[in-house]
Structures are given as structure tokens and as C-alpha cells.
Amino acid sequence: MLSDREIVALLFARSEEAIAALEARFGRLCRRIAVNILGSEEDAEECASDTYLTVWDTVPPKEPDPLMPYVGRIARNFAMDRWRYNHAGRRWAGGDALLSEVEEIVSGREDAEERVMQGALAAAISAFLHEQKPDDRHLFVRRYWYGDEVAAIAAEMGIRAGSAAVRLHRIRERLREHLIKEGFTV
Amino acid sequence: MKSEAFMRAVGDIDDALILEAESYRRRGVPVWVRWAGAAAACLVCAAGILAAWPQMKNASDNAEMAAPEAVGDALYDRYYAADEECAQPESTAASASGKPAETAAPEALDTGAGHYVRERTFWFREGDAWRKTKQPYPDGLPAMREIVSDYLAAAGAEVRCTAARHETVGEKDEILPGGIIQHTVGVKTWYITLDGDVSREILMGLTNTVLDSAANSSLYQVHITMPGGTFGPTGAFE
Numbered sequence: 001m002l003s004d005r006e007i008v009a010l011l012f013a014r015s016e017e018a019i020a021a022l023e024a025r026f027g028r029l030c031r032r033i034a035v036n037i038l039g040s041e042e043d044a045e046e047c048a049s050d051t052y053l054t055v056w057d058t059v060p061p062k063e064p065d066p067l068m069p070y071v072g073r074i075a076r077n078f079a080m081d082r083w084r085y086n087h088a089g090r091r092w093a094g095g096d097a098l099l100s101e102v103e104e105i106v107s108g109r110e111d112a113e114e115r116v117m118q119g120a121l122a123a124a125i126s127a128f129l130h131e132q133k134p135d136d137r138h139l140f141v142r143r144y145w146y147g148d149e150v151a152a153i154a155a156e157m158g159i160r161a162g163s164a165a166v167r168l169h170r171i172r173e174r175l176r177e178h179l180i181k182e183g184f185t186v
Numbered sequence: 187m188k189s190e191a192f193m194r195a196v197g198d199i200d201d202a203l204i205l206e207a208e209s210y211r212r213r214g215v216p217v218w219v220r221w222a223g224a225a226a227a228c229l230v231c232a233a234g235i236l237a238a239w240p241q242m243k244n245a246s247d248n249a250e251m252a253a254p255e256a257v258g259d260a261l262y263d264r265y266y267a268a269d270e271e272c273a274q275p276e277s278t279a280a281s282a283s284g285k286p287a288e289t290a291a292p293e294a295l296d297t298g299a300g301h302y303v304r305e306r307t308f309w310f311r312e313g314d315a316w317r318k319t320k321q322p323y324p325d326g327l328p329a330m331r332e333i334v335s336d337y338l339a340a341a342g343a344e345v346r347c348t349a350a351r352h353e354t355v356g357e358k359d360e361i362l363p364g365g366i367i368q369h370t371v372g373v374k375t376w377y378i379t380l381d382g383d384v385s386r387e388i389l390m391g392l393t394n395t396v397l398d399s400a401a402n403s404s405l406y407q408v409h410i411t412m413p414g415g416t417f418g419p420t421g422a423f424e
Binding site for chain 2: 066068069070072073076077080084098099100102103105118119121122125126129130134137138141142144145146156
């Protein structure tokens, strides 16, 4: 399996081997994130393919290092877009569950400048997470960035699913307080 | 702010956080600690088995030799009312001094059938384990008087009787056949007072009848007083 640098080098060289290398290196990650949000293997496969094409289109000029968060973020955004598209007609379990949980943090009101503020919000969330204990940080990121099931995360961490759910609830409460303190309208 | 906007913002968190979560490994217990724990548990088990082995062996030997036996009556002292003094075995002292016990023992002792509970608790030894069982109390004062009167009538003795029971608080050990030690807590003595003389044969038969009426005769003694003397646990007139 090629390293990040080697894959980026292939992309810069416009070698089509880069797509196969992306699939080999990040295919599983992309499908995992998309399935967690969409709940559909078929949709997840499409998201993964769209992700490789987007990486092909954006590298160069971008030169992401490390590559994994960059690829994963694109896959996640495609899955969110797809979820919104699917959600117009019917409900999907994965994304619904994630959004219903984060409604504890935000009010649901549309804010005119929220799009503009997305970068600042991400920075505030990052700052908050850096202040948390490693286990809590891991729990939050695995749940809300990767979209993994609480039970799966708990099993990996060696704790009970109920304990993980309670910890997540407390993290959300603390994050809400943190965002209000930082001046965000939640 | 909408939940979706929040989720999109979460998607833009630091790369370092994402990489950290992907490479997270649970801080498990070191392997050497697990092995040390397992070894310690094995040692404790082995030590426990070695310590218990002699008792287990004795228990299995005893189980082959004897059936479960009643070896004590742990609750006997509860049969007395709280404000009632538990009498001492005065009859023994009286007998030793040659003084008839008819005035000492029966009056000072428990003479009310109502003081007795209907059940008593026996501890049985089965192998190396102790088992607690409750058995119905087989006798009471009216019943004992009836038993004695019936026996005397059947023997042709025109003698009336009164009866009382005394329970000693002490403990005793007896070595039974097979080397089993029987530990007895409290000995019950039936004091039977006759208003006339009867023959030694009748007294012995009466004693055996009273003992047979008890659930476990090893816990009972019979002390019979009559004008001619007393007939005690040793089976001799005093």
C-alpha cells in the first residue's frame, strides 16, 4: 500500500494509478463514514467514487498532508449532501440519529451568518476538544466525525455502551456551554 | 443554528483530532500484569485446595462411618421467658449429697409447658458440612405426664406422678464409635416425681420409655424421685 506522499505524487503526476491507490488506502474509511451517515452500502459506494474524483480534481493544486483527514472530510461532506438529498423524500436512520443528538447543542434556528461562521465554529469545537480528556475527545470525534455507533466505540474503548452514551451527553452539554461562552448563537 | 450546520462544522475540525481518533488504542492492562494476576489466582486456588484437603478427607471418611447425627440444640436457651432464670443443675448437687431432689429440682425449674416452642433446631453434620434443620418438639409437660402415667398404669403400679424438665446450659463432648466426637450443647433432664414406691424394673422401663419419647435420647437424662430414693441417670438408686 502506497504512502500519503506517494499517492500525492501520483496525483501530481496525473497518473490514473492514484485512483486505485486512493481506493486501496482510503476506500474502507470512505465507505465506513458514508454508511454511518446514510445507512446504505450502495449510496456509500457512490460517495466513495465521488470522493476519489474530487481528490483527483483538487490535488493539485492542493497538497494535503496528512491525506487521510482530507479524503475523509470529502467523503463525509458527500455523505451529508446525499443525506440531505435523500432526506427530502424519506428519513434515514444514521444521519437522523446523529442530528437528533446534536440538537441538544444547537437550537435549530437558521442563522444568516452561520455559513460564514462555519470555519470559526469548527475552530471553536476543535479548541474545546483539545481541552477534553483523550478518551472523551476520542468518543466525540468517533461519534460525530466518523459517525460510528456508540456501542462500537464503547466496545473498542472497553466501556459499556450506556456509560459511553452518558459521557457523550455530558460532552455535548459542556460543548454547548463552551459555544455560548464563545459568543455563538446555539 | 441548525444541526446540519453544526455537523458540517464538526467535519472541519483539526486534522490532528481526526488522526488521533483513528489511531486511538485503548490503554489496556499491560500483558505482564494480566499474567501476574492469573498466576496469583492459580496460587490462591492451589493453596486453598491444599489447606482444605485434610478436612475433606476426614469428612469423606466420617460420612462412610456414620449417618447424620444431632450434635446440639443451639436454640434451647430461647425456650425460656426473658425474665425467667435458667436454673442450674441443682439436682446433681442434691443427689451427690444424698439429699432427695424433689423439692429442689422440679419447683425451681421450668414447669410451664407454654414456655416451650413447638420447634427446636438441630445441627447435623453431613461430611464436612453442617446442616440446620427444625423438628417439631416431641414432648411437653402434659405429654410427658401422660406418657409416664400410661406406662405406670400398664405396669400395674398405682402411682401418680408429676413431671418437670430442666435444661443445662453446659456443653459436653463424647467420643462415639468410629472416633466421631459428638459435641452436645445443653442436656435436658426430665424430673419425674412419683408419690409412691415402684420396683427397679419399672423405673428402668419408665426411663427407657421417657428417653424413647424424646427425639434424641443422647440429649436427655431421666431423674426419678420417689419416697424410697432417687433413680438417676446412672441407673442406680441414690
